[in-house]
Amino acid sequence: xxxxxxxxxxxxxxxxxxxxxxxxxxxxxxxxxxxxxxxxxxxxxxxxxxxxxxxxxxxxxxxxxxxxxxxxxxxxxxxxxxxxxxxxxxxxxxxxxxxxxxxxxxxxxxxxxxxxxxxxxxxxxxxxxxxxxxxxxxxxxxxxxxxxxxxxxxxxxxxxxxxxxxxxxxxxxxxxxx
Amino acid sequence: xxxxxxxxxxxxxxxxxxxxxxxxxxxxxxxxxxxxxxxxxxxxxxxxxxxxxxxxxxxxxxxxxxxxxxxxxxxxxxxxxxxxxxxxxxxxxxxxxxxxxxxxxxxxxxxxxxxxxxxxxxxxxxxxxxxxxxxxxxxxxxxxxxxxxxxxxxxxxxxxxxxxxxxxxxxxxxxxxxxxxxxxxxxxxxxxxxxxxxxxxxxxxxxxxxxxxxxxxxxxxxxxxxxxxxxxxxxxxxxxxxxxxxxxxxxxxxxxxxxxxxxxxxxxxxxxxxxxxxxxxxxxxxxxxxxxxxxxxxxxxxxxxxxxxxxxxxxxxxxxxxxxxxxxxxxxxxxxxxxxxxxxxxx
Amino acid sequence: xxxxxxxxxxxxxxxxxxxxxxxxxxxxxxxxxxxxxxxxxxxxxxxxxxxxxxxxxxxxxxxxxxxxxxxxxxxxxxxxxxxxxxxxxxxxxxxxxxxxxxxxxxxxxxxxxxxxxxxxxxxxxxxxxxxxxxxxxxxxxxxxxxxxxxxxxxxxxxxxxxxxxxxxxxxxxxxxxxxxxxxxxxxxxxxxxxxxxxxxxxxxxxxxxxxxxxxxxxxxxxxxxxxxxxxxxxxxxxxxxxxxxxx
Amino acid sequence: xxxxxxxxxxxxxxxxxxxxxxxxxxxxxxxxxxxxxxxxxxxxxxxxxxxxxxxxxxxxxxxxxxxxxxxxxxx
Numbered sequence: 001x002x003x004x005x006x007x008x009x010x011x012x013x014x015x016x017x018x019x020x021x022x023x024x025x026x027x028x029x030x031x032x033x034x035x036x037x038x039x040x041x042x043x044x045x046x047x048x049x050x051x052x053x054x055x056x057x058x059x060x061x062x063x064x065x066x067x068x069x070x071x072x073x074x075x076x077x078x079x080x081x082x083x084x085x086x087x088x089x090x091x092x093x094x095x096x097x098x099x100x101x102x103x104x105x106x107x108x109x110x111x112x113x114x115x116x117x118x119x120x121x122x123x124x125x126x127x128x129x130x131x132x133x134x135x136x137x138x139x140x141x142x143x144x145x146x147x148x149x150x151x152x153x154x155x156x157x158x159x160x161x162x163x164x165x166x167x168x169x170x171x172x173x174x175x176x177x178x
Numbered sequence: 179x180x181x182x183x184x185x186x187x188x189x190x191x192x193x194x195x196x197x198x199x200x201x202x203x204x205x206x207x208x209x210x211x212x213x214x215x216x217x218x219x220x221x222x223x224x225x226x227x228x229x230x231x232x233x234x235x236x237x238x239x240x241x242x243x244x245x246x247x248x249x250x251x252x253x254x255x256x257x258x259x260x261x262x263x264x265x266x267x268x269x270x271x272x273x274x275x276x277x278x279x280x281x282x283x284x285x286x287x288x289x290x291x292x293x294x295x296x297x298x299x300x301x302x303x304x305x306x307x308x309x310x311x312x313x314x315x316x317x318x319x320x321x322x323x324x325x326x327x328x329x330x331x332x333x334x335x336x337x338x339x340x341x342x343x344x345x346x347x348x349x350x351x352x353x354x355x356x357x358x359x360x361x362x363x364x365x366x367x368x369x370x371x372x373x374x375x376x377x378x379x380x381x382x383x384x385x386x387x388x389x390x391x392x393x394x395x396x397x398x399x400x401x402x403x404x405x406x407x408x409x410x411x412x413x414x415x416x417x418x419x420x421x422x423x424x425x426x427x428x429x430x431x432x433x434x435x436x437x438x439x440x441x442x443x444x445x446x447x448x449x450x451x452x453x454x455x456x457x458x459x460x461x462x463x464x465x466x467x468x469x470x471x472x473x474x475x476x477x478x479x480x481x482x483x484x485x486x487x488x489x490x491x492x493x494x495x496x497x498x499x500x501x502x503x504x505x506x507x508x509x510x511x512x513x514x515x516x517x518x519x520x521x522x523x524x525x
Numbered sequence: 526x527x528x529x530x531x532x533x534x535x536x537x538x539x540x541x542x543x544x545x546x547x548x549x550x551x552x553x554x555x556x557x558x559x560x561x562x563x564x565x566x567x568x569x570x571x572x573x574x575x576x577x578x579x580x581x582x583x584x585x586x587x588x589x590x591x592x593x594x595x596x597x598x599x600x601x602x603x604x605x606x607x608x609x610x611x612x613x614x615x616x617x618x619x620x621x622x623x624x625x626x627x628x629x630x631x632x633x634x635x636x637x638x639x640x641x642x643x644x645x646x647x648x649x650x651x652x653x654x655x656x657x658x659x660x661x662x663x664x665x666x667x668x669x670x671x672x673x674x675x676x677x678x679x680x681x682x683x684x685x686x687x688x689x690x691x692x693x694x695x696x697x698x699x700x701x702x703x704x705x706x707x708x709x710x711x712x713x714x715x716x717x718x719x720x721x722x723x724x725x726x727x728x729x730x731x732x733x734x735x736x737x738x739x740x741x742x743x744x745x746x747x748x749x750x751x752x753x754x755x756x757x758x759x760x761x762x763x764x765x766x767x768x769x770x771x772x
Numbered sequence: 773x774x775x776x777x778x779x780x781x782x783x784x785x786x787x788x789x790x791x792x793x794x795x796x797x798x799x800x801x802x803x804x805x806x807x808x809x810x811x812x813x814x815x816x817x818x819x820x821x822x823x824x825x826x827x828x829x830x831x832x833x834x835x836x837x838x839x840x841x842x843x844x845x846x847x
């Protein structure tokens with residue numbers, strides 16, 4: 001079972017990124033839970049959601065330590081980095097998170113997601129770009145499988161945009177480059 | 179029907195419509211507002227009525243009227259609004275009508291806070307309104323159960339002609355999980371007791387049934403005794419050899435399940451009783467547990483509530499302790515540690 | 526000339542005090558429902574107070590609401606069974622004090638129901654306490670020196686409150702004389718006709734004597750209505766077919 | 773109103789319902805009603821019709837809160 005927190009500014013699409021991850025995981029036969037930050041957790045305009053993805057019944061949807069952190073902005077790193085388990089993973093949006101000294105006992109993947117999305121003329125696709133990096137780094141699913149899942153997800157919502165797949169693949173490719 | 183990813187509040191609302199609910203009257207309050215929001219769009223699609231009431235008082239009484247007219251009707255609220263529903267719930271129970279009331283619990287007395295909590299236990303299970311009545315109280319612990327139990331609540335409400343409560347909380351309501359939705363059912367509003375004009379027959383009076391039932395005291399006692407006997411629901415996890423059994427419902431039962439799993443991995447014999455009905459409290463779950471050294475209730479509230487029913491259920495044969503999460507969600511390891519401490523104390 | 530038969534809807538003798546105007550209003554409502562052929566499809570919503578005595582004596586389907594909530598309950602019925610004739614029957618304390626919100630919001634939403642509000646200026650069943658409609662200076666068991674409007678506020682005029690709302694029908698009648706009762710019947714008929722033609726919310730307020738709690742003979746009670754109550758609560762039709770009248 | 777028609781109707785009274793409030797007496801245009809000496813089983817003195825004065829106008833039916841009066845066909 002993998003515990004993942006997605007965090008960032010409200011409007012960066014962190015909740016949506018989490019929901020897409022949850023949705024495709026479900027389609028691929030995984031058990032999942034998704035919990036938004038809520039109530040007193042909602043401070044300073046930072047939004048977050050936590051997911052658990054596994055092969056058997058997800059007992060507790062809540063967790064205090066996580067295997068992976070998807071950090072869309074600096075605040076997300078400062079708030080959640082310490083909760084990542086040893087040898088855990090941080091996917092950091094390096095467009096927003098600069099000059100941060102990460103812990104030495106975790107694996108950090110830095111992806112300029114906001115820049116990549118902007119360069120692809122899909123500025124709202126930074127979250128999808130981060131998802132690409134997440135899938136590539138965690139190897140939860142084959143990259144192509146997940147990319148198809150993204151297309152299907154948006155097609156079902158009636159707003160398929162090929163640039164989302166593009167963002168996703170560029171995010172995934174960024175991991176390979178690291 | 180494939181699995182769908184849904185929020186607890188949405189799954190509950192969709193399942194209610196599929197269970198034949200055709201009327202909702204209610205008032206916005208966090209963290210249940212997705213229920214009226216969802217139903218405001220969904221009910222009209224199925225020929226139902228959604229009405230945003232001027233208050234919870236009006237909402238529950240609209241439900242009373244629609245239920246009296248034979249339609250499956252519901253309202254939902256949270257904490258402060260749930261208090262306002264109590265008058266109407268007592269009337270609906272007294273008139274022996276079916277209805278479903280959802281309380282998505284939030285923290286605190288008074289205004290409190292929108293955080294998840296389990297503070298309304300007494301109000302739901304011990305009769306928040308006046309007089310001699312009980313409601314069957316279902317406590318979903320997942321999005322799937324939010325859907326399944328609302329169907330069950332409508333069926334049981336009709337079977338016993340008594341209001342049923344879904345006691346959820348902000349976590350279960352806001353979280354997203356895959357859910358298999360129930361099949362859509364037809365509706366059957368023209369019941370013999372439903373007011374719709376007398377149509378040549380005797381006129382009907384929907385009011386406290388005590389006026390019309392001989393030996394009402396015995397009748398109503400028997401009704402609730404029957405419900406208490408027949409409708410207990412629970413899930414037991416590793417109670418068969420447990421030294422300490424946790425008792426928790428709703429969201430805290432999920433944390434406890436993890437605690438049991440972690441403790442077992444460490445060789446600590448922890449178990450869990452998860453009440454699915456809070457009234458009737460599943461006292462039957464406590465039989466055959468003579469080997470248990472202590473019970474520990476786990477709740478997200480500032481004051482213990484559940485422990486009273488657990489003490490009654492185990493007839494005080496062993497210590498009953500409580501663990502209170504208060505306004506925050508405890509880590510499962512903290513619960514395990516508390517259980518271990520109780521175990522040491524018993525040696 | 527025609528027969529004047531007691532309506533069959535009045536299935537039992539009423540249980541009101543001698544001289545109580547509820548009996549007249551009950552009979553007028555029963556006559557109208559029978560004449561309009563609505564006896565079999567009507568659902569009444571009443572709450573608490575003397576009005577609830579009708580539940581055993583007036584032969585339509587009834588729901589008894591919590592105090593003040595008859596309008597909300599009636600709305601619940603009407604919304605799911607629009608083919609039914611739904612009316613509320615409440616006293617002034619019930620509908621205008623504890624239930625003002627439910628009463629006004631039914632009007633604000635222009636719910637297609639008929640509201641009959643009996644204004645006798647006091648809480649009757651509980652023993653003659655001050656109601657929203659109690660006149661300035663009027664003695665009641667909770668205003669023993671007379672209603673002091675500097676403390677309680679002015680008497681509530683529900684017709685004035687509703688007159689600005691987009692409702693179907695609004696009238697105030699009285700049972701203080703044969704002439705008044707004949708007019709009241711026209712108002713009540715117009716109210717139910719409004720509902721049955723889908724014309725929206727209809728409300729008829731009825732000035733009614735309560736000799737018991739007013740501690741007056743019926744004769745004095747009728748004089749009191751004529752001289753003291755009507756000037757404060759004038760009779761007439763104020764909205765007809767959704768249009769404001771000159772009244 | 774023709775006299776012959778009038779004779780086809782009669783007023784009947786359900787005196788057990790009367791509560792002796794006197795509304796009918798105060799409203800009768802022909803002064804045909806009076807509070808009698810007799811008391812019904814509820815203990816109320818009952819209003820009675822003076823047949824000689826009664827015009828069968830049935831205003832008593834209209835004003836009686838207790839459904840005492842009816843005008844019916846029959847001699």
